[in-house]
Amino acid sequence: MAGTALPVLPKPAPRWPLLNGLWGVAVPLGLTALDWPVRALLTPGNILLFYLLGVFFVAIRFGLWPSIIGSLTSVAAFAFFFAPPIFSFAIADPENLVGVSVMLVVGIVTSKLAETLRSQTQVAEHRERRASALYRLSKALAEARLGTEVIAIGVQHIQAEFGGRNTLLLPGPDGKLCYPDAPALAMSWRGADLGLAQWVFGHVRLAGRGTDNNADSPAVYVPLQGGGGMLGVLVLELADVRLLHVPEQRQFLDTFVGQIAHSLERAQLAEHAKLATLKMQEETLRNSLLSSISHDLRTPLATIIGAASTLETDGQLAEASRRNLAAAISEEALRMSELMVKILDMARLEAGEVVLNRQWYAPEEIVGSALRRLDKKLHARQVNVNMVDGLALVQVDAVLLQQVLVNLLDNAAKYSPAGRPIDIAVETQAQGLTISVADNGPGIAPALQDKVFEKFFRLHPERAQGGVGLGLSICRAIVGAHGGDIHVSNRRGGGAMFQIHLPLLSAPPTITPEEKGLPL
Amino acid sequence: MTEQTPLLLLIEDDPPFRSLLATTLEGQGYRVLATDTGREGLLAVRNRSPALLLLDLGLPDMDGQDVICRLRKSSELPVIVLSARHQESDVTQALDNGADDYLTKPFSNAELMARINALLRRVAKLPGGVQEVFQVGGLKVELTKRRVFTDGCEVHLTPLEFSLLSVLVRHAGFVVTHRHLLEKVWGASYVEHSHYLRIYMGQLRHKLEADPARPRYLLTEAGIGYRLFTDDTP
Numbered sequence: 001m002a003g004t005a006l007p008v009l010p011k012p013a014p015r016w017p018l019l020n021g022l023w024g025v026a027v028p029l030g031l032t033a034l035d036w037p038v039r040a041l042l043t044p045g046n047i048l049l050f051y052l053l054g055v056f057f058v059a060i061r062f063g064l065w066p067s068i069i070g071s072l073t074s075v076a077a078f079a080f081f082f083a084p085p086i087f088s089f090a091i092a093d094p095e096n097l098v099g100v101s102v103m104l105v106v107g108i109v110t111s112k113l114a115e116t117l118r119s120q121t122q123v124a125e126h127r128e129r130r131a132s133a134l135y136r137l138s139k140a141l142a143e144a145r146l147g148t149e150v151i152a153i154g155v156q157h158i159q160a161e162f163g164g165r166n167t168l169l170l171p172g173p174d175g176k177l178c179y180p181d182a183p184a185l186a187m188s189w190r191g192a193d194l195g196l197a198q199w200v201f202g203h204v205r206l207a208g209r210g211t212d213n214n215a216d217s218p219a220v221y222v223p224l225q226g227g228g229g230m231l232g233v234l235v236l237e238l239a240d241v242r243l244l245h246v247p248e249q250r251q252f253l254d255t256f257v258g259q260i261a262h263s264l265e266r267a268q269l270a271e272h273a274k275l276a277t278l279k280m281q282e283e284t285l286r287n288s289l290l291s292s293i294s295h296d297l298r299t300p301l302a303t304i305i306g307a308a309s310t311l312e313t314d315g316q317l318a319e320a321s322r323r324n325l326a327a328a329i330s331e332e333a334l335r336m337s338e339l340m341v342k343i344l345d346m347a348r349l350e351a352g353e354v355v356l357n358r359q360w361y362a363p364e365e366i367v368g369s370a371l372r373r374l375d376k377k378l379h380a381r382q383v384n385v386n387m388v389d390g391l392a393l394v395q396v397d398a399v400l401l402q403q404v405l406v407n408l409l410d411n412a413a414k415y416s417p418a419g420r421p422i423d424i425a426v427e428t429q430a431q432g433l434t435i436s437v438a439d440n441g442p443g444i445a446p447a448l449q450d451k452v453f454e455k456f457f458r459l460h461p462e463r464a465q466g467g468v469g470l471g472l473s474i475c476r477a478i479v480g481a482h483g484g485d486i487h488v489s490n491r492r493g494g495g496a497m498f499q500i501h502l503p504l505l506s507a508p509p510t511i512t513p514e515e516k517g518l519p520l
Numbered sequence: 521m522t523e524q525t526p527l528l529l530l531i532e533d534d535p536p537f538r539s540l541l542a543t544t545l546e547g548q549g550y551r552v553l554a555t556d557t558g559r560e561g562l563l564a565v566r567n568r569s570p571a572l573l574l575l576d577l578g579l580p581d582m583d584g585q586d587v588i589c590r591l592r593k594s595s596e597l598p599v600i601v602l603s604a605r606h607q608e609s610d611v612t613q614a615l616d617n618g619a620d621d622y623l624t625k626p627f628s629n630a631e632l633m634a635r636i637n638a639l640l641r642r643v644a645k646l647p648g649g650v651q652e653v654f655q656v657g658g659l660k661v662e663l664t665k666r667r668v669f670t671d672g673c674e675v676h677l678t679p680l681e682f683s684l685l686s687v688l689v690r691h692a693g694f695v696v697t698h699r700h701l702l703e704k705v706w707g708a709s710y711v712e713h714s715h716y717l718r719i720y721m722g723q724l725r726h727k728l729e730a731d732p733a734r735p736r737y738l739l740t741e742a743g744i745g746y747r748l749f750t751d752d753t754p
Contacts, residue, residue: 360715
C-alpha cells in the first residue's frame with residue numbers, strides 16, 4: 001500500500017481477501033456467460049470493452065489485486081471463448097492479439113488509478129475523522145474551566161481515539177508526579193510506573209512501549225508540554241506499537257496531546273490568577289484585622305503589664321491594693337482570652353478549616369448547654385425558654401451551634417439593661433429549625449441591621465466593654481455553613497431579636513422502641 | 521514529706537505554664553513533679569508512683585494519646601488531660617483511651633482544684649466500689665433497688681433510662697463520652713448510633729429535671745459527652 005497514506009489505526013482489516021480475489025475471476029466469467037449467447041452480434045472489440053468494464057468495476061469495488069486477476073481472467077476467457085480458434089487459448093487473428101494486449105495494459109493501468117482513488121478517499125476519510133476528533137476535543141476542552149475537568153476530558157477523549165486506558169500525571173506540591181486527586185474514571189489507568197514517568201518529565205522524551213527506553217512496559221509515556229514548560233506526563237496503555245511508528249498517527253497523537261496540554265496550562269494559569277486575587281483580598285483583610293485587633297489587645301495588655309510590674313517591684317503595697325491589682329490582671333486577661341478566642345474562631349471559619357461534624361441532636365440540649373456555659377453571666381437574669389418540639393432531632397454541629405447561641409446570648413446580656421429578661425424561642429418543623437434570641441434592650445437601628453453581621457463592625461466602638469466586632473460574623477459564618485440564615489429585627493415592644501433558621505436536610509432517624517427486645 | 525500529701529505528676533511542655541501550675545499546686549499543699557516530655561513522665565510514673573497525672577495533649581516528643589495508651593497498659597493512675605480549645609475530638613479520644621477527666625485551657629484555679637480533688641476522692645473511695653445510694657440536690661438514685669426520686673417523689677424510668685442514668689451515677693462528677701455510654705447501655709454495635717443517646721437523654725431530662733432546657737443534673741459537654749452534676753462540679 002502507499003506509504004504516504006496508510007495504514008491507519010485501528011487498521012480496517014480487508015475482510016475476506018480471498019473472496020475479493022474470487023470476484024476478479026467471477027466477474028469476467030459472468031460477462032463471458034452474458035456475451036456467449038449474443039456473440040454473433042458482437043465484434044471482438046465490443047467484447048473486449050465489456051471485459052474492460054468488468055475490470056473497472058472490480059478495481060473500484062475490490063482494489064488492485066482482484067482487478068489484476070480480473071484482467072488476466074478476462075484475457076484468458078476472451079482467448080478461450082471468443083477469439084478464433086474457439087475453445088483454445090491460442091489467438092490466431094493478429095487484430096485480436098493487439099486488442100487483448102491493449103486491454104491488459106489498459107486494465108492494469110486503470111486498476112492502478114482506481115486503487116489510488118480509493119486510497120485517497122480513505123486518506124481523506126481518516127483526515128476527516130481525525131479533524132473531527134480534534135474538533136470534538138477542542139470543543140469539550142473549551143468548556144472546561146478547572147484543571148481537573150481538562151484532565152477528565154483528556155482521558156476520555158484519548159481513550160475514545162486511541163483505544164487505551166490512560167492517565168495524566170501531574171506534579172504534586174512536592175514536584176513529584178502523582179495521580180490526579182479526582183476519582184478514577186472507567187478509562188483511567190492506575191498502573192503507571194511513576195519512576196519512568198518522572199524520567200519522561202525530566203527529559204522531555206517519549207518512553208515506554210515502542211520506544212528505546214523500557215520498551216517492555218505496557219504503556220507509552222508521553223511528555224505533556226505547555227508553552228511555559230513541562231506540565232505532566234500522559235501514560236497511555238498501548239495495544240498497537242504502530243501508533244508511534246506511523247508518522248501520521250504519531251503526529252495526530254502529538255497534536256491531540258498538545259491540545260490537552262494547552263488547555264491544561266490555560267486552566268492552571270486561570271486557577272493561579274484566581275488564587276492570587278484571593279490571596280490579595282486575604283492580605284487586605286489581614287491588614288484591617290491587624291489594625292483593628294492590635295488596639296483591642298493592647299488596652300488590656302497595658303493594664304496587665306502595669307499591674308504585674310507594680311506587684312513585682314512594690315513591696316510596700318497594702319493587701320487591699322495587691323488584691324485589686326491581681327483582680328485587674330485576671331479580669332483583663334480574661335477579656336483578652338475572649339477576644340483571642342473570637343479572632344481564632346473567625347480565622348478558622350474563614351480559612352475553611354472547619355468541617356461540620358453534623359450529628360442528630362435535640363435543640364433543647366444545645367440550648368441547655370449554651371445557657372450553662374453562660375451561667376455566670378446570666379446569673380441574675382431571667383431567661384424565658386419557649387420550646388416547641390424541643391426533642392425533635394436535628395442534624396447539626398452541636399459545638400458550633402452552641403457557639404452561635406452563646407454569642408447571641410452574650411450580646412443580649414451585654415447590650416440590654418441588667419434585670420431585663422431574655423427570651424429564647426425554639427421551633428422544630430418539617431422544613432427547618434428556627435431559634436430566636438430576643439432581648440429587651442434598645443434594639444438596633446434598621447439601617448444597621450445588616451451591618452452588625454460584618455466583621456469588626458461595632459455598634460458602640462467607644463465602649464470599652466464592647467468586643468472586637470466578630471461575634472455576629474462568627475454566628476453568620478456558622479449558620480451559613482449549615483446552609484441556614486440569620487437576621488435581626490426589632491421587637492414590637494423594643495429590643496433586638498436575632499433569628500436563626502436552619503433547613504433540615506433529612507428526616508431524623510427512628511429508633512427501635514424499647515419494648516422490642518433491646519438489651520437492658 | 522508525709523504520706524498525706526499526694527504527689528501530682530505534671531507533663532506539660534510550655535515552661536511558664538508548667539511552672540505556674542507547679543507553684544499553684546504546691547501552694548495548695550500538693551507535692552508536684554513536673555516534666556516536659558512524655559518519656560520522662562512515663563518513667564516517673566514507674567519510679568515515683570504519683571497519685572494523679574495532669575497531662576498536656578500536645579507534647580514535643582510523643583502524642584499525648586500515646587502516653588495515655590502506654591500508661592493504661594500497666595496502670596490505673598487517674599489522668600486529667602489539659603487541652604486547647606477546638607480539640608473536642610482529641611479530648612473525646614483521650615477519654616476513650618482511658619483518661620478520667622479534662623480541662624480546657626485557659627482554666628481557673630478553682631476548676632483545676634475541683635477536678636483534682638474530685639478525682640482523688642473517687643480513687644480513695646474505689647475499694648468500697650460505688651455507693652449504693654447517690655444523692656445530689658433533690659435527685660436520689662438507689663442503684664440496686666433501681667429506684668429514682670426527685671424531691672422525694674419516686675419517678676418511673678424505663679429499663680434503658682435507668683441503665684443510662686446508672687452509668688452516669690457510677691461516674692458521677694466526671695465526663696462520660698458518647699461512645700462509652702452507647703457501649704455500656706446499648707452495646708458495642710450501637711457506638712455510632714448517637715441519636716439513641718440523645719433521645720433517651722432528652723426523655724431522662726424531662727423526667728428528672730425541673731427545667732429540661734436548663735438542666736441542673738444531667739449536663740451536656742458539647743461534642744464530648746455527659747456529666748452528672750455532683751456537689752464538686754465547678
